[in-house]
Amino acid sequence: MTVAAATSVVQASGLTLRYGRTAALTDVSFTLYDGVTGLLGPNGAGKTTLLRIVATALPPDRGTLSVLGADPRTPAGRLAVRRRLGYLPQDPGFHPGFTAFEFVDYVAILKELTDRRARHQEVRRVLDAVGLAGQRGRRIRALSGGMRQRVALAAALVGDPDLLVLDEPTVGLDPEQRLRFREVIAELGEGRSVLLSTHQTEEVMALCQRVVVLDGGTVRFEGTPAELAAHARGRVWTSGARVRGALASWRAGDGRYRNVGDPPADAELLEPTVEDGYLLLIDGPADEETGLVHEETGPALGETGR
Amino acid sequence: MESWHLPDEDLRRYGERTLAPPVLWSVEAHLTACADCRDRLAAGQPGLARDGWARLDAELDAPVPGVVERLLTRAGVAEHTARLLAATPVLRLSWLAAVVSTLALTAVLAAVLHPVVFLAAAPLLPVCGVALSFGPRADPTYEIAVVAPMHTFRLLLLRCVAVLSATTALSAVASLALPDVGLAALGWFLPALTLTLLTLALTARLGPVLAAAGVALGWIAVVAATRGAGAGGSAVFVPAGQLASAVAAVLAAVILARIHRAFESPRRFR
Incomplete structure (x- = not known):
């Protein structure tokens, strides 16, 4: 079967940004393709900064960036990106006195939808898309955290953007809300590109066709979740007792210990998960030794899950 | 039954939604009462009844404009612009109430102490507004x-x-309560414009809060340094001072026009 190469939606090269004396991002390069890509990393890894740069909310100090074929460094390029972008910030602010409809309507005006009838039609469409058809007229201050997050997502969807940038979209949600939200995001990923940040490996496994691991402001891995898990192949084993020298050792549900690190010769090896691969990357040896930094191979259509 | 019927042209334009008030209202009133014209309308444009329901449904959950939004729309501001402005933090009634209280207090102090209290305070209100707008x-x-x-x-x-329009209107009303100082009672207007433009120009570099604080401190220093002249109590409120203020406003406007692209780089807005 012939498989066509996927086209890139975002191409970043050498992105660097400092806040005063603190380096937030150092020489970050990655490529984003169609489908859902997870930006995985611990707190303070630089995920929000990177998403803000991609969303044109922040210019980098150095490096080149192409988003949807436009250069956000130029006013025309920035405008072109913003017209095709949906952005959900980490802490989406609301005017609490607004209803869900009024808030999304306000964002729609910011997105240049000035005709009242067409705008209201679009507002209803996006509120329906996130399952809030019955909550349009409710004040935002009366909505639960999950519903507020869906209102913010609806606002990001106004104008049917080609690229969605979502900063920790499920943080603070209870498990049921998280599941519902994932369902919505997975659906949105069919037909557009979604870049979402998270520090939860389960989110990556549940949603993402690609994953970029960011730590300390640098890219530590870029590839598929399966490739990230494969990074830990041969380095995860089970034992009857805690292993002191392991990178991590914890008692699993079956009562035995699951260990990540350098196994002994007679170890009973286990199939690694994305979490194991992530753990080894973040707490493991430096970049040069992993050899996984800035992986250049892009996916082919059919491999992205679309 | 109605004794007259709508002309075909009016029915066609109603169906195409190109009729404007008051003819639109007249046609709608007639359609409500005349079954024959409703049938003619439905026969001419079969999709209209369905669209009409969709339109009615859309109107039912459309936002009801608040007080500020309604006032702005009545003043001729476009509907979408009024909606944007209604979300401006400093156009909320709580902030407008604070402006009214401040003006009332300074007007009383101006009557008891000296008009300069009011004349110096009024230009600071839009500056605070700018700081709290963005x-x-x-x-x-x-x-x-x-x-x-x-x-x-x-x-x-x-x-x-x-913000400037709201504070100007309220300050103008408050000026009426000033002791008789002649035209100097309006001496706050040009400085208000100048300080607002200066704050905007500095916002691109310093962010709104720092810019407003710097401009406010500078203004107080200028008023204090030029105190004593004229009925307004400061050289800023005599004709020469007003001219200087106007020149400063023009300069600030020119600078603002030149640097407006800096607002696209939000890194400075802290």
Whole structure:
């Protein structure tokens, strides 16, 4: 079967940004393709900064960036990106006195939808898309955290953007809300590109066709979740007792210990998960030794899950 | 049964939604009462009844404009601009109430002490308004607004014009309560304009809060340094001072026009 190469939606090269004396991002390069890509990393890894740069909310100090074929460094390029972008910030602010409809309507005006009838039609469409058809007229201050997050997502969807940038979209949600939200995001990923940040490996496994691991402001891995898990192949084993020298050792549900690190010769090896691969990357040896930094191979259509 | 019927042309234009008031209202009133004309309308445009229901459904959950929004629309502001302005933090009734209280207090102090109290305080109100209009500290939707296609500078200007208009109208009313100082009672107007433009120009570099604080301190220093002259109690409120203020306003406007692209780089808005 012939498989066509996927086209890139975002191409970043050498992105660097400092806040005063603190380096937030150092020489970050990655490529984003169609489908859902997870930006995985611990707190303070630089995920929000990177998403803000991609969303044109922040210019980098150095490096080149192409988003949807436009250069956000130029006013025309920035405008072109913003017209095709949906952005959900980490802490989406609301005017609490607004209803869900009024808030999304306000964002729609910011997105240049000035005709009242067409705008209201679009507002209803996006509120329906996130399952809030019955909550349009409710004040935002009366909505639960999950519903507020869906209102913010609806606002990001106004104008049917080609690229969605979502900063920790499920943080603070209870498990049921998280599941519902994932369902919505997975659906949105069919037909557009979604870049979402998270520090939860389960989110990556549940949603993402690609994953970029960011730590300390640098890219530590870029590839598929399966490739990230494969990074830990041969380095995860089970034992009857805690292993002191392991990178991590914890008692699993079956009562035995699951260990990540350098196994002994007679170890009973286990199939690694994305979490194991992530753990080894973040707490493991430096970049040069992993050899996984800035992986250049892009996916082919059919491999992205679309 | 109605004794007259709508002309075909009016029915056609009603169906195409190109009729404007008051003919539109007249046609709608007739259609409510005349079954024959309703049948003619439905026969001419079969999709209209379905569209009509959709339109009615749309109107039912459409936002009901608040007081500020209704006032702005009645004043001729476009519906979408009025909606944007209604979300401006400093156009909320709580802030407007604070402005009225401040003006009332300074007008009383001006009557008891000296008119300069009012004349010096009034120009600071729009400066505070600018500081509270924009930026991550004042606007909960700041981050979303920054990455929206609408130019950040346009949004900021819209809000500043609204703030300046509101404070100017309220200050003008409060001026009536000043002791008799002649035209000097309006001496706050040009400085208000100048300080607002200066604050905007400095916002691009310093952010709204620092810019407003710097401009306010500078203004107080200038008034204090030139105190004693004229009925207004400061050289700023005599004709020469007003001219200087006008020149400063023009300069600030020119600078603002030259640097407006800096507002697209929100890194400075802290």
